[in-house]
Amino acid sequence: MENRPPANGQAQPPVLLSVQGLSLEYARRHAFRAKRTETHALRDVSFDLREGETLALVGPSGSGKSSLAKCLVLLETPSTGRILYRGTDILQLPPEARREVRGEMHLIFQDASTALNPRWTVTEIVREPLTIHSKGLSSAESTRLVIEALEQVELGANWHARRPRELSGGQRQRVALARALMLRPKLLILDEALASLDLSAQGQLGNLLLELQQRYAMSYLYVTHDMRMASVLAHHFAVLDGGRIVPRTLPTELIAGTLQPVS
Amino acid sequence: MLRVTRRFVHALVLLLGVSAISFALLSAAPGNVFDELRLNPQISPEAVAALKAQFGVDLPWPTRYAHWLASVLRGEFGYSVSYRCRVGTLLWPRARNTLLLTALATILAWMIAVPWGIVEALHRGRWLDRLGGGITAILLAIPELVLVLLLLWLAARTRWFPTGGMFSLGSAELTISRKAWDLAQHLILPVLALALGTAPFLIRYVRSAISAVLDAPFLQSARGFGIGTARIVYRHALPAAANSLISLLGFSIGALLSTSLLIEVVLSWPGLGPLMLEAMLARDTCVVMAVVMLSAVFLVLGNLIADLLLYWSDPRIRAV
Numbered sequence: 050m051e052n053r054p055p056a057n058g059q060a061q062p063p064v065l066l067s068v069q070g071l072s073l074e075y076a077r078r079h080a081f082r083a084k085r086t087e088t089h090a091l092r093d094v095s096f097d098l099r100e101g102e103t104l105a106l107v108g109p110s111g112s113g114k115s116s117l118a119k120c121l122v123l124l125e126t127p128s129t130g131r132i133l134y135r136g137t138d139i140l141q142l143p144p145e146a147r148r149e150v151r152g153e154m155h156l157i158f159q160d161a162s163t164a165l166n167p168r169w170t171v172t173e174i175v176r177e178p179l180t181i182h183s184k185g186l187s188s189a190e191s192t193r194l195v196i197e198a199l200e201q202v203e204l205g206a207n208w209h210a211r212r213p214r215e216l217s218g219g220q221r222q223r224v225a226l227a228r229a230l231m232l233r234p235k236l237l238i239l240d241e242a243l244a245s246l247d248l249s250a251q252g253q254l255g256n257l258l259l260e261l262q263q264r265y266a267m268s269y270l271y272v273t274h275d276m277r278m279a280s281v282l283a284h285h286f287a288v289l290d291g292g293r294i295v296p297r298t299l300p301t302e303l304i305a306g307t308l309q310p311v312s
Numbered sequence: 313m314l315r316v317t318r319r320f321v322h323a324l325v326l327l328l329g330v331s332a333i334s335f336a337l338l339s340a341a342p343g344n345v346f347d348e349l350r351l352n353p354q355i356s357p358e359a360v361a362a363l364k365a366q367f368g369v370d371l372p373w374p375t376r377y378a379h380w381l382a383s384v385l386r387g388e389f390g391y392s393v394s395y396r397c398r399v400g401t402l403l404w405p406r407a408r409n410t411l412l413l414t415a416l417a418t419i420l421a422w423m424i425a426v427p428w429g430i431v432e433a434l435h436r437g438r439w440l441d442r443l444g445g446g447i448t449a450i451l452l453a454i455p456e457l458v459l460v461l462l463l464l465w466l467a468a469r470t471r472w473f474p475t476g477g478m479f480s481l482g483s484a485e486l487t488i489s490r491k492a493w494d495l496a497q498h499l500i501l502p503v504l505a506l507a508l509g510t511a512p513f514l515i516r517y518v519r520s521a522i523s524a525v526l527d528a529p530f531l532q533s534a535r536g537f538g539i540g541t542a543r544i545v546y547r548h549a550l551p552a553a554a555n556s557l558i559s560l561l562g563f564s565i566g567a568l569l570s571t572s573l574l575i576e577v578v579l580s581w582p583g584l585g586p587l588m589l590e591a592m593l594a595r596d597t598c599v600v601m602a603v604v605m606l607s608a609v610f611l612v613l614g615n616l617i618a619d620l621l622l623y624w625s626d627p628r629i630r631a632v
Contacts, residue, residue, distance in 0.1 A: 152537075168626065213367060214628070
């Protein structure tokens with residue numbers, strides 16, 4: 050795989066996602082103590098992600114990467130801060146408008162074997178976003194879109210009727226990607242999405258992600274602790290440690306000078 | 313089809329085993345139905361001996377078991393010495409009454425438990441969950457007998473519904489619709505007592521099954537797509553939790569004949585409960601055996617139904 054050319058030097062694309070002062074606290078009750086303990090998962094996290102670009106969010110385990118990813122798709126409610134998507138704070142949106150925004154940003158989890166409904170076939174899994182966000186679509190039309198999405202991730206027709214446990218790790222992650230692509234999202238949040246795959250599957254899926262980004266001008270927030278893969282996929286990076294974005298330089302031998310620290 | 317046939321054969325073998333063990337244990341218990349007759353000075357020892365010979369009480373238990381099995385195949389289930397009739401004729405009307413009561417109570421308990429458990433699971437850790445948890449904890453802590461007596465007291469105080477029995481005096485002369493209404497009124501108290509006794513256990517189970525599924529990554533992933541709560545519950549969580557709930561439903565069906573013994577006795581419901589109690593006190597082996605076997609049949613049937621439902625509902629089981 051090729052390293053990504055730096056995004057600077059070209060005209061700056063508009064900001065798609067702007068996270069401003071985001072904090073998240075988990076409160077924990079104790080069985081025999083009235084006082085609750087608060088764990089700060091995120092502290093005053095801010096960054097911008099531009100259209101068509103990839104931001105790698107790197108950091109050790111427990112640094113708050115996954116919590117941040119969940120906040121962005123509203124699976125967690127941050128204690129303070131703003132999440133501006135195309136300039137609108139999605140935390141302030143009414144439920145119906147939130148649902149529309151959710152159609153444009155998708156989270157892909159690390160372990161696709163547990164992120165896909167084990168009772169459903171590949172076709173049923175990939176079709177689901179359409180049944181939620183594109184009601185009124187005819188059955189033939191939705192089938193066509195499902196097949197198209199599965200073709201995009203190079204999953205042949207002989208896999209369409211299988212269930213997740215009948216697929217390999219890489220194929221499952223392709224199904225998750227196809228599902229995310231169904232609604233032509235503008236933003237994909239890849240939460241360690243390649244971490245559970247072997248090197249060859251990582252390479253194939255990485256190439257596919259690059260190709261899809263070029264084709265559909267999608268933005269990726271690539272959450273990872275694999276700096277080598279981050280250097281291949283991302284234009285910018287941010288280091289998250291202890292729930293904060295910390296100013297830090299990545300090892301030069303890993304990134305070969307291709308990544309730019311996030312502004 | 314092969315799977316169903318295999319399960320039927322297993323069930324038959326199991327029932328045969330249960331019947332043999334139960335018969336052996338009952339035979340090993342000291343005393344028999346004629347012991348009380350011996351205490352009666354008006355009945356001579358010769359007459360008692362003749363009766364014992366007539367009913368084969370002194371035969372070895374395998375021989376008596378073989379006779380009993382033959383009578384089961386004829387649908388008679390042996391002869392009740394205390395009721396002086398074939399057990400089969402005694403059993404069916406009582407079993408029907410018990411089933412009417414327990415089936416209604418089980419349906420009611422599940423109708424309460426599933427939505428309640430889902431609501432609690434969806435509001436985990438919040439006040440609604442804590443309130444629900446408190447109510448179920450109180451209901452679980454109250455012994456069944458106290459619950460029945462409380463309801464009995466309520467019925468006696470308010471006169472909203474009858475306090476015992478299955479029909480009012482003189483109901484034989486009523487029209488069918490009035491008789492059905494009379495029966496419905498008599499059912500309220502025992503059905504409520506049984507359902508309130510069973511529902512808290514089911515609620516806890518449903519809550520925990522749905523909670524476990526709601527935490528599953530595939531549901532978090534589905535939520536990330538903006539899927540609404542109703543679809544999350546009905547299309548994802550309930551089918552995913554179905555396996556453990558179906559197994560519990562099988563157990564509920566299996567327990568249909570054995571859960572209501574106490575309530576039937578306290579509320580004079582003419583079901584299997586009072587019959588079983590009287591038969592045990594009179595050492596009427598054939599009646600006790602018949603009730604035990606009927607309960608075992610329901611347990612096996614409940615498991616069989618649960619297996620078939622699992623096979624029907626879970627595509628992964630069908631694929632094995």
